[in-house]
Structures are given as C-alpha cells and as structure tokens.
Amino acid sequence: MLKVNTSLWNNTDHIVIAVSTGIDSMSLLHHLLTQLSHTYKQLTCLHVNHGLREASHKEEAFIKAFCKQHAIPCYVKRLNLTDIVAQGKSIQADARYLRYEWFDEMMKQLKADVLLTAHHLDDQLETIFYRLFTGRSTRSTLGIDVQSKRRHYTISRPLLEVSKDDIRDYQHKYQVPYYEDSSNSDNKYVRNDIRNRLLPAINQNLDLDSTHLLKLKRWHDIQLRESRKKADAFIEHDISINNNSTQIQCARHAFNQLDDITKMVLLDQLFKHLQLDKSFSEKQYHEWFAQIDSEIAQFEISLTEKWIIQMAYDKFIILAKNEPSLLDNQIVNQANTYRFGSYHIVIHPTIPHDQLPLLIRTRRNGDKVELNGQQGHKKVGRLFIDYKIPNDARMQMPVIENQHHQIIAVGNLYIAQAYNQHIEIKKIGDE
Numbered sequence: 001m002l003k004v005n006t007s008l009w010n011n012t013d014h015i016v017i018a019v020s021t022g023i024d025s026m027s028l029l030h031h032l033l034t035q036l037s038h039t040y041k042q043l044t045c046l047h048v049n050h051g052l053r054e055a056s057h058k059e060e061a062f063i064k065a066f067c068k069q070h071a072i073p074c075y076v077k078r079l080n081l082t083d084i085v086a087q088g089k090s091i092q093a094d095a096r097y098l099r100y101e102w103f104d105e106m107m108k109q110l111k112a113d114v115l116l117t118a119h120h121l122d123d124q125l126e127t128i129f130y131r132l133f134t135g136r137s138t139r140s141t142l143g144i145d146v147q148s149k150r151r152h153y154t155i156s157r158p159l160l161e162v163s164k165d166d167i168r169d170y171q172h173k174y175q176v177p178y179y180e181d182s183s184n185s186d187n188k189y190v191r192n193d194i195r196n197r198l199l200p201a202i203n204q205n206l207d208l209d210s211t212h213l214l215k216l217k218r219w220h221d222i223q224l225r226e227s228r229k230k231a232d233a234f235i236e237h238d239i240s241i242n243n244n245s246t247q248i249q250c251a252r253h254a255f256n257q258l259d260d261i262t263k264m265v266l267l268d269q270l271f272k273h274l275q276l277d278k279s280f281s282e283k284q285y286h287e288w289f290a291q292i293d294s295e296i297a298q299f300e301i302s303l304t305e306k307w308i309i310q311m312a313y314d315k316f317i318i319l320a321k322n323e324p325s326l327l328d329n330q331i332v333n334q335a336n337t338y339r340f341g342s343y344h345i346v347i348h349p350t351i352p353h354d355q356l357p358l359l360i361r362t363r364r365n366g367d368k369v370e371l372n373g374q375q376g377h378k379k380v381g382r383l384f385i386d387y388k389i390p391n392d393a394r395m396q397m398p399v400i401e402n403q404h405h406q407i408i409a410v411g412n413l414y415i416a417q418a419y420n421q422h423i424e425i426k427k428i429g430d431e
Contacts, residue, residue, distance in 0.1 A: 002031050002170050006039045008147055008156035013113040014042040018103065021047070021059040024118035026178040027167050028159060032116075033070055034174075045074040046106055046115075048099050050081060052091070059179045066177070077102045092189075100150070107153040119144050119157045122164040126194050128213040134190075138282055139264050142220040143213075224265075231266040234258065245274065246320035255316045256293050263289060270318060271303075278304055292316065298390055312390025319392070332358040332400075340398040343411065344426045351422035358408075359401050367399060369407050372417045380410055387413050398425065 009015050017032065019025040032043060045067050049060045060076055067074035079098050081091050107115060124143050131137040148155050159167070171178065187193040202208045238250045248270055258266065264285050271278075280303075288301055292311060301309040303318075310317040330338060333356055335349040340360050347358070367380035384394045397411035400423065408416040412425050 001035070002027065002159065002166060003162055004028070004031060004036060005146070005156075005158040005161065006036060008154075008158050009040060009114040009116075011039055012041050014044070014110065015040045015114045015116055016044045016046055016107060016110060016112045017116045018046050018048075018099075018118075019063055020118075020181070021063050021179040022118075022181055023171050023176070023178045024120055024159065024164075024167055027171050027176050028116065028118045030174060030176045031170070033072070042112075043072055044110055044112065045072050046103065047074065047076045048102065049076055049078045050091075050095055051078055052081060053181070053183065055179060055182070062177070062179065075106060104151055108151075113153060115150075115153055115155045117155065117157050118159055120159040120162050120164060120167060122195070122199075124160055124217075125199060125210050125213050126191060128217050129194050129199065129210075130191055132213075132216075135282060137220065138261060139224075139268055141224060142217040223261075227259075227262045227265045228269075230258070230262045231269055234262070234266055235269065239270075241273075248274070248318040250316050252292065252311060252314045252316045260286065260289060274307065274318070276304055276307060297388075310390070310392065312393070313388040315390065330360040332356065332360060341396045342428045343398050344428060345398060345400070346424040346426070348422050348424070351419075355402060355419075355422075357403060360398050361401070362395060363397065363399050363410075367407055369410060369414050370416060372414075380407065383410060383413055389413075 017029055019029055047060060047063045049056050064074055081095060103115060128143040131142055144157060144160060146157055146160050184192060187196055199210050202210050238254050240249050297313050299311050303309060306321055308319050308321055310319050330340060332338060332347055335347045335351060338345045345360060363380050368377040369380060370377055399407055400409040401407050408419045409423055409425060412427055415423055
C-alpha cells in the first residue's frame, strides 16, 4: 500500500491527475482507481506529449488505451519544442511553463477542483539539494510544497512522504504498467546528476543521511514565513503607494534597517504588486543594496523599460517612467485654487489686483529669489540643494513669478515676504 495523503481533497471533488506514464504517476493512478475510488467524485487524466523522444507517441497511445480500458476521461497536449531545441537552449523551464499553461486551461474547462502530481520523497530531497547548491533557496520555500494554489484550483502532491523504493515495491506487487523515460539516466542534466549520483553517494556513507535535508527545509520555511511577515508589516506601516500605483515610496533609512532576506522578499512583493514581468537574481539585489546603503545622495536603478528605483536623499522610490505631467504654464488672473502637478496653489482674494496676473511655471536656469529679511538673492538651484530636493521633484515644483518677472514663490520652500498673506502652496498628500 502506498501512503497516499488523501486529506488533500474531498470525496465530492473532481480530481485530475497529471500522468507522464512513468512509474510514479502510473502507480498513483492505479492506486486511485483500485483502492481510493471512494475518496473522490470524478477522476480525469491529463498527459503532455513533449515530442522529443521516439517513445513519446507510444507513451501517448499507451495512456489513451489505459484510460479507455478503465473508463477514465483522458486529454493529451502535444508540445512543439523544436525551435527551443534548435537554439541549443535548455527546454526544462519552457516545457514546464507550457505544461502548466495547458493545465490551467484544462482545469478551468473541466471545472475541476484539484490537480494531482506524483512528486515523491526522493523528488523532495532532490529539490532541496538543487535549491541549496544553486543558490535558489532564499526567497522561496526550500523544497516542494505539499499543496499550492494556482488561480482557480489547487495543486496537491499526495506522495511527498512516499519513497521511490515504496513506489517500486507497489508497482512490482500489482504489476502496474509504465514507461521509463530514458533521459532520466543522462547525468548531463543537473537534477539527474543529483538524483543518480550525488544523493546515492551521500546515503552510502554510514555517517550521512540525506533525509536530514527535511529538517533543514522545515527550519528554512519557518524563517521564510517570518521574513514575509516582516515584509508585510513594513508595507503596512512604512510604505506609501499613490492612487494609481505609479509610485511607491519609503524612507531610505528604514529600508536599510531591514535584513537582506527581508529586503528581497519585500521587493519581490512590491514588484508583484506592480506586475513587473521580470524577476531579479540575488546577485542583482545585493548590488542594489550596497548602492542604497552608500553615501551617494541621488541615483537611479533601471528595472524595466517602464520602471526605475530612485534614491533621493532619504527617500527610496519605485517610480514609473514618464508619468503624465500637469506642469504646463498657467496664467493666474484671479483668486482661486490652482492645480500644478502634485501641488495645490491657493491665491487668496486678499491679493491686490495690481499684482495680477501671475505666472505658474517650472524652474529655469538662472532663476533667483530675493532673500526675506536680508539683502541679496539666492539661486533657486541652491535653494533646492539646501532643502535636499531630489532631481525629479525639482523639475516638477511650481515656480510663481509676478508681472514684473520676479519670482515670488518656489513650491512650499519659499514665498516672498510681501506675498505671505496672499499665497498658500500645499503639496498634495501633505494637506
């Protein structure tokens, strides 16, 4: 008997099994048909023909015949991977993506509840080993999850605690028919090398036991959950996101206080929120963290064609490039409230009529303001430096000049003394 975890579905569920025709999936399918038929309402089989081996079409014909014999609905998808193979690329990632894209379609079409795969204990150990030694363990669970959500259905792996030897024993006892994929013995593939050479060598040493990797997985996954909690708390308390999700901002110092794992988890979550169609390596993240923690006051990191990370003194900003601007010159002929970019400019009725019209615009080279209560002038550029205004904010800050072309206000940084009672400038969000 296989120790199948039947708690992963209900007896009212339509379950679907992904069958490769290998010993693992065929043994699970046989067990579902013969001894576990009371645990579900309906059973369907899905098979993917990758078309890369001579046996592929024989395997397809075999599973169709097996399912017909046992009155199980069977659906087959033929993939065309010839272009990828011709380019000399590894097909594993692309094949997996195409498989699950089809699974998504079929689960929706079938209105099914749970997709079963035949991943077992040896697959689990192999995956933990692979993720550890390829450096892919930091931001994801260390091994295979027993259950995972995928859009409108659940993927369940009921054999994760069953060893390959137990599956072989079951197959032998019940003479379950299956096909062996000859490529599984080719150690040029990393996972095959782990499965066929490295893990057996470890287990042959009397002082070593590969199943200790399961303890490491449990500890790692607990720590990852804690990092995700920290990231969630940071998003809730320290992150501000504007209404149209084109700008995410937090204090640079607060970001730097996080440990590197939480930083990576945090950025993964923020990029997912922005639906960035790109993932970033740990190496890239660590390079960014070093820059962000440096004394460089202002710089940009390009993420995609549409998004950047911007450091502006103590501000950490994820920003959409080329946001639409509301910064056209405006002529003010009467008291009112005016919108200029991210600012509200209130011209009070107390302003003398002979001071109108006013012009609202962005800065220009050579702009100067008269010092309040002192003699002399200061360049607007120097004013920005004094207040540590980042470059992008400088280009969007309103500058107001009177009819004599004298600058009487610069954003919420400066208002000429004579106009203090007549003009009020507020940054939207600070009101």
